[in-house]
Amino acid sequence: MKNSELIVTVQEKFLQEFDQKGLMVFSPGRINLIGEHTDYNNGFVFPAAIDKGIALAIEKSEQPHSRILSLDMEDEMLMDMDNFAQGESLSWKSYIKGVVAEITKMGHTIPAFNCVFKGNIPVGAGLSSSAALENSLGFALNELYDLDLNKEQLIRISQRAEHNYVGVQCGIMDQFASMFGKKDHALFLDCKTLESLEVPIPLVDxxxxxxxxxxxxxxxxxxxxxxxxxxxxxxxxxxxxxxxxxxxxxxxxxxxxxxxxxxxxxxxxxxxxxxxxxxxxxxxxxxxxxxxxxxxxxxxxxxxxxxxxxxxxxxxxxxxxxxxxxxxxxxxxxxxxxxxxxxxxxxxxxxxxxxxxxxxxxxxxxxxxxxxxxxxxxxxxxx
Known part of the structure; x- marks a missing residue:
């Protein structure tokens, strides 16, 4: 599915379910040109954001619970905003709960919201659909509730969600590339300092x-x-x-x-x-x-x-x-x-x-x- 079709699908579903137009965010997946398994060792990596990702619509809700719809999974979740306990098994819901929980740990209050998302990242391809989902929600909540979090704080939130709610001790590369990507460039990233350099990729032929x-x-x-x-x-x-x-x-x-x-x-x-x-x-x-x-x-x-x-x-x-x-x-x-x-x-x-x-x-x-x-x-x- 092309990005334009993906975005329209999410917009239309959000309007159908909630009778309003939501704030729309797009968060890309990533490739890594080289530098595998070095990120959680504070090493060097060379990732880039790609033209496939997750489109997410979000808006404030007057209801006591947040309602989140995953169009890919054909599933939804009602989330108690005072209880982010893990369910019995891991699923897409763990990533959602993890991001919201990590934001609240920083002292921010997140009222109930409505959300619809869908992706065109091939499942199981190693293109970091999880980081795209985490980033899309954290970025959207930051915009929606004026939390004044910067992008570095947002990627750390995404990483902690992965550690604490999914149980994967990932490095920071996936979240960083998805958040900071630049068209026609890759990112030479030092995972220890988070210093990065946008490097043009001269693959003309x-x-x-x-x-x-x-x-x-x-x-x-x-x-x-x-x-x-x-x-x-x-x-x-x-x-x-x-x-x-x-x-x-x-x-x-x-x-x-x-x-x-x-x-x-x-x-x-x-x-x-x-x-x-x-x-x-x-x-x-x-x-x-x-x-x-x-x-x-x-x-x-x-x-x-x-x-x-x-x-x-x-x-x-x-x-x-x-x-x-x-x-x-x-x-x-x-x-x-x-x-x-x-x-x-x-x-x-x-x-x-x-x-x-x-x-x-x-x-x-x-x-x-x-x-x-x-x-x-x-x-x-x-x-």
Whole structure:
């Protein structure tokens, strides 16, 4: 669904349900060019907002409860504004409750509101629909109730909602990219200081193409937290606040003292941080061949050291290596399914789509999904 259709759908549903026109906010999903699993280690990342996201309509309510409708889930929630207790299981409602609860913890009162939202971010693709949802609601409540929160405070609210209500110890990258994205640019982000640099992406003859494996293996969320814990174990041994303060020499010195699986996780993070810095330099020098090499190197580390890839993602990256019109490819996101990100020569995009769809279907007897993305503006009011 195009963004224009998405927005109209949400507007019309809000008018139908509440007989008024709501404040409209759009919050994008994100891709990450390089720098995977470095964000929760205070490292460097290179994300960008994309032209797919969540449209949300909101307005104040005279009722005692907030009423929130998820058009994608065909579900709704009545929320007691004095009780944000978790339900029995995680769902989209956990993200909503988490954002409102974290705002109230800061001393703000949030009266009841009505809300409708819908997204066009492919589910399970690793494009951070959760961050888009969190940001859209936090941003909308800030506008609606004049809370005077800045964007950095809003992304911290979104992150804490993820930690405290969803149980995922995520870094700040997803929320930051969704909130601060700029059209035709990526963000070189230091996750320790939140200093960022808007970097133009000079892909004149190339497109960013995502291949969604449509696979999500069961251990995805638990494995994410396991890897977070591995990195923490190394930091404890090193006496460091995070892996950002560690060097390869430091890591080698404690190698006999830590489990091998923890050691290789730390090794990957330190190497990936270096790749992000090299990626930035390659872009600044318009060295697209080096850009592609770094993407392949990143995937190699994600697969063999951090062990968050899977057979389907490795197959897609190996296939990309065989195609001279693909500059570079790697898995993107938390892992164990989701997407690969590919930089593909524009003139060969149709051939890419045909070849990859056919090969994946032949190998796994199911379809992958393929779509181009453009780099977009961040969270914003649209009407």
């Amino acid at each position: 190339y497109e960013i193409v995502l291949v969604n494996s449509n696979v999500k293996h069961d251990l995805a969320e638990s494995a994410y937290n396991d890897r977070f814990q591995s990195c923490q174990e190394i930091c404890v041994k090193l006496g460091k606040e995070s892996l950002r303060e560690a060097t390869l020499v430091d890591l080698e010195q404690i190698k006999p003292q830590v489990a091998y699986q923890d050691y290789v996780k730390g090794l990957f993070v330190l190497q990936e941080n270096e790749r992000v810095l090299n990626f930035k330099s390659a872009l600044e020098n318009n060295d697209l061949d080096r850009v592609g090499e770094l993407l392949y190197e990143s995937h190699e580390g994600l697969s063999n050291l951090y062990e968050v890839s899977c057979e389907e993602l490795d197959f897609l990256v190996d296939l990309a290596k065989q195609k001279p019109y693909v500059l570079g490819s790697r898995m993107m996101g938390g892992g164990f399914g989701g997407c690969t990100i590919n930089i593909v020569r524009k003139s060969e995009c149709d051939e890419f789509e045909y070849a990859f769809a056919k090969a994946f279907k032949t190998k796994y007897h199911k379809d992958c999904s393929i779509y181009k993305v453009a780099l977009s503006e961040g969270t914003r009011v649209i009407a």
